[in-house]
Amino acid sequence: MRLSWVQPEDLLSHELVTARDLGKDVSKVTWRWLDAGGSLTAGSSGASATPATPELHALAEKLMAALDEQPMPVRPGEPDDFAGVKALWRNVPRQQPRHDLERLHAAWVGRAAGCVLGKPVEKIPREGIREILQSSGQWPLTGYIAGDSVPDEVTRRWPWNRRSAPTSLAEPLAAGVSDGMPEDDDLNYTLIALRLVERCGPGFTADDVAQAWLDELPGGRVFTAERIAYRNLLLGHTPPETALRGNPFREWIGAQIRTDLYGWIHPGRPDLAAECAYRDASVSHVRAGIYGAMWVAAMSSAALTADNIDDVLDAGESVVPPVSRFANAIMDGRDLATRGDSWEGVVDEIYARYGKRHWVHVLPNAALVAAALEYHGGDFAASVCAVVSAGCDTDSNGATVGAITAALAGAVPDHWAAPLRDTLRTSIPGSDKVTFTELAERTMKVST
Known part of the structure; x- marks a missing residue:
């Protein structure tokens, strides 16, 4: 092998x-x-x-x-240290913490539902996803993707994600094949973050994150930047060196998928959520890769207390260096969504600007997430279906958008939540088949 x-x-x-x-x-x-x-x-x-x-x-x-x-040259407007990033913050919103168990539970379930939606079509390009859905009468997408109605010649041309299709298409979900949310790295990291905070508190260090990976994260379930950082840890390197040695994926999406939990434990405090996210992300990422993690953590924090998606997006932008490449990407996504006449037209323009990058790079994915949230006004179903249909890292983007919109609404529609049976399947030792109800209660206990 x-x-x-x-x-x-x-x-x-x-x-x-x-x-x-x-x-x-x-x-x-x-x-x-x-x-x-x-x-x-x-x-x-x-x-x-x-x-x-x-x-x-x-x-x-x-x-x-x-x-x-070669030393990494200084890039104006893109600090490498947290103090430098924080010095660029302007008007980061702060609200009185509001501990809402229903919103926390919705965030967990929404993250799972959005992830499952995108799992079968992960790695399939946008045009392939559209052909699959159109050929089976599922365009535009409105629910979990059904596989039985897709013509054989279409699935031969655009094969399902081999690992995910047997558990994440509509048919196995309805049949309860996994007896809950199928195992996925996007939720593994959320669970590890919870266990980290339970053990070390919100003041954990990057070294604590690294140790948690070594203790709890199966090596075969890490990819791209995380796989390189994991290898570097095994070779004896420590953060932030783990993000720098032989790691071409240090500005990809990996850190952005790990930090929702830090927002959930700091409701109404995007600044504190972003600081936690920075420490976590520094194990494997730099610059745009870290900014993506901070952005999602800040939005996750705001989604628990805000009344509308614009306040959530504003909170996310407030913790990102304002003239960075990452800020340009998320503001492009949001601006295009505001001015776009159709969702497909918005996605066309995002691909025109960012589509030459790898489908796991943080910039095109962040632009799509920002656009989906803005264009669909924070509506759960419309937003997750739109961002998954747009391609790139479908399960990760679905998870991020699902968590934010579900937390904002305080609930996940039953036809999305019911197939997951309030249960998370995971490869984290000692945590398989934990319920989302329990996870929400544990998150509430460690919230500040």
């Missing part, structure tokens, strides 16, 4: 893009790699088109090390 997301010949093509984005000079490395027969083409599953020869493996390892040795 050839493990993906860690082979140097696969990582280098991604690293050349990331290093350039962060201001490094990649020209000499690029030409040396191409001259040796390497490829700049990287696949969706982590493998590149470069032949896996011992010579190219060794060269890629050497070139990755050379890029690691």
Whole structure:
């Protein structure tokens, strides 16, 4: 078996893009790699088109090390330290904490429902998702995706996510195949964050996060930046070095999917939620990758106390460096949604601006999340269906949008919640088949 997301010949093509984005000079490395027969083409599953020869493996390892040795240039408006980010904050909203168990429960269930919706079509591009739905009379999407009505020739052209389809399509959900929300890394991280806060309190450190991963997170259930950071931890490195060594995914979406819980324990305090998110994200990410984590944590905090989606989006923007690439992406998404005549037109424009990036990169995904929330006014069903139909990281975006809109509403419609049986299946030791009711109560206990 050839493990993906860690082979140097696969990582280098991604690293050349990331290093350039962060201001490094990649020209000499690029030409040396191409001259040796390497490829700049990287696949969706982590493998590149470069032949896996011992010579190219060794060269890629050497070139990755050379890029690691280059210091990351200062980028105006994009601080690397929390104090620098915080110094740029303006008008971060603060509300009196309102501990609402119904909203917390809705947030947990909404995150699960949105994740399940996107799981079967994860890795399928937008055009494939649309063909699947149109061919089976499910366009526009209004509920969990049914598989039985999709023509065979369409699923041959656009295969379901092999791991998720058997448990996450409408039919196995209705049949109770998983007896709850199927296991997924998006919810694993939320549970680990809860257990971390229960053990260490809200003042946990990045080292505490790293130790929690080593203690509780199965190595086979980490991907992209988290897989690299996990490997770096096993090699004896500590945060933030774990985010920097051989990690071309440090501005991808991974940290953005881990931080809802920090908002839920700080209702009405986006500033405190964002600070927790920064510490967590620094284990595996930098800059835009960290800003995405802070953005989601702040919105998750506001969603428990706000009355409308604009206040939630404002809270998220308030903790992000205002002239950063990440801020541009979320403001683009929101602005396009405000001015767009149709959801598909909004998505077309987001892809025109950000679609050349990998489908797991944080920028296109954050733009889609912001746009879906704004365009559909925070409505749960419309928002999760829209963001999943738009492609990119479908299960992660569905989870984020589902959690925020459900918390804002204080409930998840029964036809979305019922198939999940108020139960979370997880690969975290000792926590399989925990109920969302229990998780909400435990979250309430550690809330500030």
